[in-house]
Amino acid sequence: MKQYTAEELHSIFREIAPEAALLVPFVPSASEAPPRTPGPAVCVYLRYSELFPGTKDAQNLYWNILRQTPIIGGIGVLASINNFLSEHRSADPEVHKILNQRFLAPGLLAKVAAQQVAGPGVAGVFTRIGCMQIMRHLVLYGKRSSKAAGQSEQNLGLLALLTNDLLPSGLVQDPTQPATLDLLLSFLPVWDIQNPRDLAYALSRMFTILTDILPGTDAQVVNLASKLGLNTSQINIGALTLNDFMATVFGLFAYGRQRKGPEFTVFDVRRIFSKVGFPSAILRKFVRDRALTVTALRKRLGDGKPLTRKNFAEDFEQTSFLTESLNIFRQHPLVKLDATRVLILDLEFLAELLTSGVYWSIFDSLPANRRETFRELWGRLFEIYAVDLLKQFYPEPSGILRSDMNYQTGQIDALLDFGDVVIVFEIKSSLLTESAKRSGKSSQFLPDYERKFVQNAKGAPKALLQLAASCQAVEEGKIVTATKPVRIYPVCVSDEPVVESFFFTTYSNEIFLRQLSAGSHIQPVTMMSINELEEILPYVSANSFSWPELLDFRSRGPTGGAFSVHQAIYDLLRAKALRASRNQAVRKNFDQVWKIIGSRYKPSTRKLNNS
Numbered sequence: 001m002k003q004y005t006a007e008e009l010h011s012i013f014r015e016i017a018p019e020a021a022l023l024v025p026f027v028p029s030a031s032e033a034p035p036r037t038p039g040p041a042v043c044v045y046l047r048y049s050e051l052f053p054g055t056k057d058a059q060n061l062y063w064n065i066l067r068q069t070p071i072i073g074g075i076g077v078l079a080s081i082n083n084f085l086s087e088h089r090s091a092d093p094e095v096h097k098i099l100n101q102r103f104l105a106p107g108l109l110a111k112v113a114a115q116q117v118a119g120p121g122v123a124g125v126f127t128r129i130g131c132m133q134i135m136r137h138l139v140l141y142g143k144r145s146s147k148a149a150g151q152s153e154q155n156l157g158l159l160a161l162l163t164n165d166l167l168p169s170g171l172v173q174d175p176t177q178p179a180t181l182d183l184l185l186s187f188l189p190v191w192d193i194q195n196p197r198d199l200a201y202a203l204s205r206m207f208t209i210l211t212d213i214l215p216g217t218d219a220q221v222v223n224l225a226s227k228l229g230l231n232t233s234q235i236n237i238g239a240l241t242l243n244d245f246m247a248t249v250f251g252l253f254a255y256g257r258q259r260k261g262p263e264f265t266v267f268d269v270r271r272i273f274s275k276v277g278f279p280s281a282i283l284r285k286f287v288r289d290r291a292l293t294v295t296a297l298r299k300r301l302g303d304g305k306p307l308t309r310k311n312f313a314e315d316f317e318q319t320s321f322l323t324e325s326l327n328i329f330r331q332h333p334l335v336k337l338d339a340t341r342v343l344i345l346d347l348e349f350l351a352e353l354l355t356s357g358v359y360w361s362i363f364d365s366l367p368a369n370r371r372e373t374f375r376e377l378w379g380r381l382f383e384i385y386a387v388d389l390l391k392q393f394y395p396e397p398s399g400i401l402r403s404d405m406n407y408q409t410g411q412i413d414a415l416l417d418f419g420d421v422v423i424v425f426e427i428k429s430s431l432l433t434e435s436a437k438r439s440g441k442s443s444q445f446l447p448d449y450e451r452k453f454v455q456n457a458k459g460a461p462k463a464l465l466q467l468a469a470s471c472q473a474v475e476e477g478k479i480v481t482a483t484k485p486v487r488i489y490p491v492c493v494s495d496e497p498v499v500e501s502f503f504f505t506t507y508s509n510e511i512f513l514r515q516l517s518a519g520s521h522i523q524p525v526t527m528m529s530i531n532e533l534e535e536i537l538p539y540v541s542a543n544s545f546s547w548p549e550l551l552d553f554r555s556r557g558p559t560g561g562a563f564s565v566h567q568a569i570y571d572l573l574r575a576k577a578l579r580a581s582r583n584q585a586v587r588k589n590f591d592q593v594w595k596i597i598g599s600r601y602k603p604s605t606r607k608l609n610n611s
Contacts, residue, residue, distance in 0.1 A: 040502075040567050041091040042121040043194075045130070047165045048158075051111045059313060062162040063141075065155050066134070071142040071294070072337070077156060078131040078138075079265045079345050083256055085128050086347040090194055093122040100125060103157035128346060129193055130163040132329050133321050135345065139298050140307050166316050180510060181442060183562075184503040188445070189322055189438045192497040196348045199253075201534050202355035203246070204589035209381050210235050210242060210358070218384060224377035228370055237361045238289035240282060246593065247600035248286045249354050251278060256344045265344045266337065276601040290353070291334035291342050300328050322438035330357070359431075375429070382429040386493055386530060387414050390425075392585040393541045399482075407478050412470045415479070416547065422474055422485040423547050426467040427493045428452070437498055453492075454511060463492050464508060464525065468515035471522045489551050490525045499527040500564035505554075509561070524555045532565040538581045545572055 049055045081099060089095045100112055104125065115123035134156075214221065215232040225232050237245040251273060258264045269283050292300065298307075303324070305311050315321065333349035334342050344350055353361075359378065366374055387403045394401035394416065405412040414425040436448035453463045461469065467490045473479050474488055490512065498504060505527040512525040540547055554568035555561040573580060 040563060042117070043091045043096070043124045043127075044117050044121055045124050045127055045164050046112060046115060046161060048161045049165050051108070051161070058162050058165045059316065062159060062166060063309065063312065065158050065162070066137055066141060067143040069138060069142065069152060069155050069159065071138045073152070074138050074142070074156065075135050075335070075345070076265060076343060077153075078135050079343055081126055082128045082131045083265055083344065083347040085126060085131075086351075087196065087257070090124070090128065091122060096122060096124040096126065100157075103153055103160070105154045105157070108154075108157065108161070125157065125164070126160050127164070127190075127194070128348065129190055129322075129326075130160055130167065132326070132346060133163050133167065134159050135329075136301055136321060136325050137312070139294060140302055141309075141312055167321070180503055180507045181446075184501065184507050185440050185442060185445060187502045188498055188504075189440045191501040192437075193326075193348075195497070195500065196351070197355055197497060198531055198535075199351050199354070200590050201531050201583070201586050203250075204586050204593055205385065205530065205534070206355055206358050207242075207246070207593045208589050209385050213381050213384050213388075216384075218380070220380050221377065221384070224373055224380065227373050228366065228377065235362070237358055239285040240289075242358075243596050244282050244600070245286070245358075246354060247278070247597045248282055249350060250597050251601060252344065253347065253351050253354075256347045256350065267342055267344070269340050269342060273601070278601055282600075287334065287336070287342055290332055291336045292332045293336045297328075297332070297335060300332075301325050323435050326438065327434055331360075379429040382495055382530070383413055383427045386425075386427045386533060389534065389537065389585065390414055390416075393537045405479060407470075407473050410466060410469050410473065412473075412479065415474070415481075417481050418547070419482045420486040421489070421548050422481055422487075423489045423491060423551075424467065424471050424474060425491050425493055426463050426470065428463045430463060430494050431496050432498065452496075453508065463494070464512050465515060467492055467525065468512055468522075472516070472520075475521060486521060487548065488522045489547065490522060491528055491551075492525060493528050493530055493533050495530050497529055497531075500529050500532065500566060502564075503562050505564075506562050523551065524561065526551055526554060526565060528565050532569075534583050534586050535566060535569060537585070538583050539569065539573075539578075542581065544578050544581070545576070 048058050048061075055061070081103075084095060084099065100109055104112060112123065112125060117123050214225065214230075214235070235242045240248065252267065255267060255272060256264060269280060269287055273280070273283065329346060330349050330352060333344065333346050333353070335345055336342055363371055363374055390401050390403070400416055400418065401414065402412075402417065403414045405415060412424060413427040416423040416425075430452040432445075432452060433448050436445045439445065451457060451462070455461050455465055470479075471488050471490050474481060474485065477484070492499075492508070505525065508527050509524045516522055536547075536550065539545055540550070545553075550565070550568060550572060553572050554563070554565055
């Protein structure tokens, strides 16, 4: 592997991005932002074949341009584009406008600018997934001897447009009468990629689960942790302790999100934290765990297959990028350019290492015969976390919240009793497999969805069937409530992000309603991510809106029940002219995390005196 000097790296990046650094516009606050229509701000990604309808072989055109693109320079600039598109900026029209002006030829830019999208949406060319697919192809099939051409920036724009043609289409089978499942599968493969998690909520949640609940006294947790042989007082992620791991990733994330130019996608392990006293040994251990050389990345992505033009074509038929390669980028969002310099391929995937990445790091470190036990342990930890969160807003003296309620044929995880209204919660750690989420095929999705949300392989009821039985028990008086409820609202809380996807609740409700008898007072089911539960609680506790108001608005409001709870909160706040609010209970946990992270970044006295 070639060792690059700082000057060579700068020159390589300039070959493909020779002009001034990109400028990202200031994003106005909610009070300053112009009003927009209700509903989600969707970015509709354009395809080359849409702009040039007579195109017969987009794949061959893509291949030819790919072979003209410098590998290292191309990957570096694509990484900087991905960083610009991170943190919910993928639907920002100003960001797309700047990227288009920078990377599209004038004629192509005019065609793109002419595309209009109704409502609050925007037409775009660049996606994080598209950029990663091009990175993958440059690593595997790039022509290593090629020299940078004067049009290489515009070549990247063409590749970005063409790669949208080559990713799975997401089109429904019958657009005139689309089935709910088809609509769901058209959004599912990229939902959690395009809609990243709230880092503050997710990080504090993970920290609380691992440092507070796991070492606690819950009998089931103690038993399962003992079976696994976990040291609950000292969790390691790879070669680092949990605290060192969090501090390292957070520091790199803060560095990468400066967005002052492409150079901030590269860091030098010797210098990046030298002014803030962060131990370089910790950073080097992290890099060893999470960064691959280009050669190692090529080996992992290629999986031993011949890197031929024929194999390139077969890749697209098998959608192998989404179902296989994407996870490699998730596990290793860094590339070693030489002995000391490292490239951040994707800022969001780097941040994910702090959240879902922690779960998968522990999971992958266990022998195969212990992983099912870990899933069971995590399910209990997740349930305790969610119930404890509810307790902070509905303390025991209020008499509103009850949890772990057993009845003759089942159990209710949590219940909010408001008299004539009851909210019944089923809390499930139910992460779908990558193939179920990414393939876009019902044959891959349905079996895993059924196992996680309907019934397991042995026929035992899971989330939706358990929730239906619990609601019926309340309705039939098997569970004693303050009064006979007029309305019962079923809510399934999951740590699977794609439960927020368009039509996920709609499809789940079709299954749920089959379990109910005619004339029931049980309302439509709501599928809710744990992030959304954290988001809701400050509003309902402050009486900004009630649980029934929110859940009815989501299922019967302007979005027609197809969209997420998060979207309903946004639209309801806008309709009521209310300000956004953060969950202070979660904020308190995040403050603890921040103290630990901040303690690793203290400038030394010597450096302060010399500055």
